[in-house]
Amino acid sequence: MTHDPDNSWLDSLLSRQIHRAPAEFDFPGWLREHPNEARRLQRGFEAVERNKEKDTHPIWRCIMTSKMTKYSVAAALVLAAAAVLLNPLGTSPGGVALAAVQEKVAQVSTMVLRGEKVFSTVAEPNLVFRIDVVKNFSRPYGYMEEGRMKGTLTYRMTWNLPQKQFLLLLPPWKKCLKLPFTEEQMQIMERLTPTRVMDLLLETESRKLGPAQIDGRAAEGFEFQDIQSIQNIVPKYLVDIQQGSGTVWVGTKELLPIRIEGDLRIGKCMMTVSADMRLHEVAVLESHDVELPDSMFGLEIPEGYTEFQLSDVPSAGLALVDVIMSLSGTSPSAK
Amino acid sequence: MVDRQSGSERYMTNAEDDILVRQALQADAESFGQLCRRYYPALVAVADSILLDHHLAEDAAQETLAEACRQLARLKEPGRFGPWVTAICRNVAKDMLRERLRRPAPLDPGAPTTADHGEEEPSELLAKALQQLPQRLREVVFLRFYNGWSYEKMAQVLGATPGSIDGRLRRAKKRIAGYLARNGFGKGRIP
Known part of the structure; x- marks a missing residue:
């Protein structure tokens, strides 16, 4: 036997065992798969570092590891959906005196927006569900949103900041879901405020639409063709925002967003009860800095309501959408 | 540029x-x-x-x-x-x-097992030999044989000198050879 201190006899064996054809890297494909990183590369890092992009994954990791488990997830989902889907207290993206708009938004104590959400399924585009929505935001008391179909109150969700509790009412079923939040969860929810969500929007490219009259008010418009920065704000299995575009009209006098329009395509996920859906939403600023009583954000449960059970969660998916489905007679849980 | x-x-x-x-x-x-x-x-x-x-x-x-x-x-x-x-x-x-x-x-009922063959195939044994290597050494082996990289390129990736790469590779192969020999596949038996 010849001496072989290098064990070179293994080389051909190891090569056969391990060798792979050189992996080619598809950079354009990678950019498409990683839009946030692509944006960072295209804009340069200095600008991005100034904006301090927020990593939302730890937020959701906290939620998912919480002892409150599925109820918390359901509540978080509702809140996140409320926050993501075009709430107003953000900033105008880089147009009319951005700093002034930001400052004005920071000073606003209350806002009331009125609008509508129109859901349609991708599979059956003619199947349309329309909800009239009123959004009430109060810095001291929290957030309350009501949705009505054909004038009937179908949901009310309240996020009560002082009491650190969340309440979802589903009048058609007389179901309710009331949840206390731990301090940690409150912090998580606060990070999901519209302002923070809109901060993410600031990282996206926008196109100036120029001046226009919106509902009789002078405004400047900004169009987002791609709102991918908010795609990852919630896990895809909860809210799978696949595509989105939107327009924000900033009142030149108010220096506040006065009309927000958005189109989102949402893939199969819990929120859509495993259906591909499109959502068109319009929200118009009705008033701001008006008095909103604390009772508006109350957590009283009307008589006759029963608790939204854990077993309702998988069958109902996100309650909001399930209500919509049920009113059209397509949800089994509406029976 | x-x-x-x-x-x-x-x-x-x-x-x-x-x-x-x-x-x-x-x-x-x-x-x-x-x-x-x-x-x-x-x-x-x-x-x-x-x-x-x-x-x-x-x-x-x-x-x-x-x-x-x-x-x-x-x-x-x-x-x-x-x-x-x-x-x-x-x-x-x-x-x-x-x-x-x-x-x-997940269970794969169709997956072959050692018992099916009575004796391990050389490639299986070599895979096990690689598995038992410390990660630091296995990494060098993979880099070397994955794409046939030179020590200089490996050194660039690992932030090490070609000499230390060479040393790690020798130690890795010595361990692999020892493992194979202990399991009946010495130098003379591997095709």
């Missing part, structure tokens, strides 16, 4: 990496692409040495580059992009491995 030639075969230098990183930080996306193309094969090899799954390794390499992009502004020595991104890759792959170990492995 750094040459845009692509492919992992091109010799890499710290100076070029330094320039590419700095250009990437100045919104030159293609410079980052060039870095990706340079290091992707190495990252796949490193990840595969941890995960022992080529497809997962590719996923890990892609995620590594995303993480590198997110952290690029924090890289203190742009010329050491290679060792830095390799370190990220190890962490990403280890996270993926932990995640995989948490999930129960």
